[in-house]
Amino acid sequence: MSRDLILMSSELKDKLSTIPSDPGVYFFKDKKDSIIYIGKAKCLKKRVRSYFNKKKHDIKTSVLIKHIADIDILIVKNEAEALITESNLIKVHKPRYNVFLKDDKTFPYIKISNEKFPKVEIIRFKHFNKDDHLYFGPYTRSRDLRKIVKLLHKVFPLKTCNDKSKESCFCGFCLSDYNISEIKYEEIINHVISFLKGKTDGVLTYLNSEMKRLSEKMEFEKAATLRDQISLIRDFYKTENHIKTDEKNRDFIGICIEDSVGVVTMIKYRNSKLISKQSYEVNIGENDDMALIGFIKQYYISTMDIPKEILIQESIINQEKLNKWMNALGKKTPKVIVPKIGEKKSKIDLCVKNSKLQISRIMLTKKKRKEYVSKMVSSLQKDLLMEVPPRRIEGFDNSNIQGKYPVSSMVCFIDGKPRKSEYRKFKIKNVKGIDDFASMKEVVLRRYKRVLKEQLPLPDLIVIDGGKGQLSSSKDALDSLGLAFIPIIGIAKKMEEVFKPNISEPQNISKTSPGLMLLKRVRDESHRFAIQFHRQIREKGMLQ
Known part of the structure; x- marks a missing residue:
């Protein structure tokens, strides 16, 4: 394995693994997402991987490889189209590491x-x-x-x-x-x-009849010439x-949807030349067709580059409705075409094929993220001797002033990062006076009763801001709900000591442990959120 492949980022390796063997054009991008090189290939997979598999490169290629941060590809029909597309795109983007003499190629x-x-x-x-x-x-x-x-x-x-x-x-x-x-x-x-x-059928029929006539006349040399001409025509039209x-500007749009992931690929032709290819991830609702309609509306409202024709794979948008919508925007109206056969249909199929490739990359990335466990979470798993990594952590804290306006908060951390959309606030309802233990028990009980009722995801770890008393009360609430299997710990403020239920001594966790740092973040965030809610409630109470 070459040194370049070893030093490559895991994300780049994932992209390399998804590159198909089709003919096409590849784009190398730098950290700023700028295109630094465009190339063509009869087999994309072999060509792109060759940059990273070879042990030795010339100076220019070695410098290029060091700056590659991302790879994108465009699948085309054949090698000839790849050559033309490469030339057109080099002229448009002028990548840093391409030989600009190619701009003079006709x-x-x-x-x-x-x-x-x-x-x-x-x-x-x-x-x-x-x-x-x-x-x-x-x-x-x-x-x-x-x-x-x-x-x-x-x-x-x-x-x-x-x-x-x-x-x-x-x-x-x-x-x-x-x-x-x-x-x-x-x-x-x-x-x-x-x-x-x-x-070519008409011409080939004519040439075959001529070849047969010449053969019958024993003019074999002329017949052989015609035979070679027939082979030339057949081979030429294969590639x-x-x-x-023509001069018409066209946008070809193809969408692919798999497992609630949608990708739209748009290929732009201007003056008969392919000038750009872009893929967009789109939100998928109950109606898949609406995803493409929504994309078309959202894209063309934000651009002045309106083509004469928009070609799509299915009849999902009415021309009359599009006319009204474009007229309302004060823009020229493109013609919507759904090609069924021919070259235009082939281009739509290529858009769909490129969308499928992009979806496979997105799904691979999501899978990697799902399997990835951060250093903090892994460390915390070891510190607390847990069977599974605590990817979902829910933390609780109470806040009041001399028993007045008592509230509690719950924060949620997923993979070591706060998920604010899942934060929850609680007003204490059943506890009178100052009773931190009873307040914590009430909140934990209410929270997980609802979780069970609504079949929401259970946490991998519950963090209580407090010592043994608060921890014990919270543990009782869990046990009463049949959730004794959920790990729960308490973290005291003074000595940053971590306690487990039914163990009098604090856990032996290093003060520099990334796992302890994560617990402190959860504890501090729940404390901040509780105080913020308490102040809101207190200000409202004082105004009444």
Whole structure:
């Protein structure tokens, strides 16, 4: 195991263990949650782990690894899409440790010009801008792309020359055996568009018939060439994205819900380029659909970046209602689409897949937190010789002035930290005069009668602010309820001595023990809370 993997935080190790083997893009972040590096991978799991498994790296990578505090990933359809996405995101985020020469990288597109007899050609540019032409891409395998376009010109009589040029031309259009009308040429261009969208059956049928004809004529060399062209087309369309490129801004939103945990993943496309991926944990109510509707409303109320289209996985939001809501906000209204098939549906599925991955990480983190026991709690378990760690501690204290306005408090600590939402206040009802022992018994009895009645969680340890007398009274209350199995201790104020029931001598606990420090915190917090409540009651009584 490498030194980098040994020094890695447990949280980072957990994330590494959840990375899938899909193709995608990975993000390394620093302590400030800023993206410091973006990379692509055919297999995310192998690529990301390679940073931490190797014993030796170059200087730049070694420095990068030292600054990695978090890892995020985006799953995509294939390696080609990962390459394009990586390039786009590097241009947007400009991470510190990426080579910025990548910003100059361009990808080829196929352009079908908008003219009387359109041309089909390959062009390159960094920024896709709206114009009257039709574009397909971007593509990553430029060499094969040139072969495909060359093949198109062989199969179809496409025009390459300029009408105004007086030079002789040898393009398929000019060398055609028959005159091609504008209507006929439009039909040819439609075949080309279908081919570029991945609908290759018509072209492949034509090429197969030609190959068979050439074979029958014993022209095996030409037939073999066609065979290679057919294989090229089939292989090319397995990896590339053949979708019509347009300028529409789109947000793809996919939600996944498991065990009351919901995650929404949003992938943003601007001018046909993937510019960002974000995952959000959402609150889940009785209706799962409301979680996504709530997210859409909450997100778009806080942004001015409204896309033309919002694509979601299910019809859970009415377009008319969204129109009214967006109009009320004074914002442009996007069109809500629920794709059922095709490339857009694939992107929604990727959003859902990324949400599932994020949920698995959240569940793993929650499980780790549940299993984690703090140093203070572990120390207290050893100090009191308890069978289980006291993860839930409830502490009690009384407060009064010469028997007037008597009150009690209960505080709750979970995993060594105060849980204020579970604090409780009590007015003493049945005790007259100054009787701290009876007051403590009354409060403990009332508290755990209600706990049993409402089936609330029982504490792992009860802490009483006081000595043997208060402890004994509280123990009697527990026994009367059949709760003698709950550990209970008393902590005296003067000597910070800890007592157990039926043991006259205090427990032998080191004054520097983290466990004793936790008991003192519980005792002091219950004392503070009791005094605060007593003052409130006393001030009200004096005003009456």
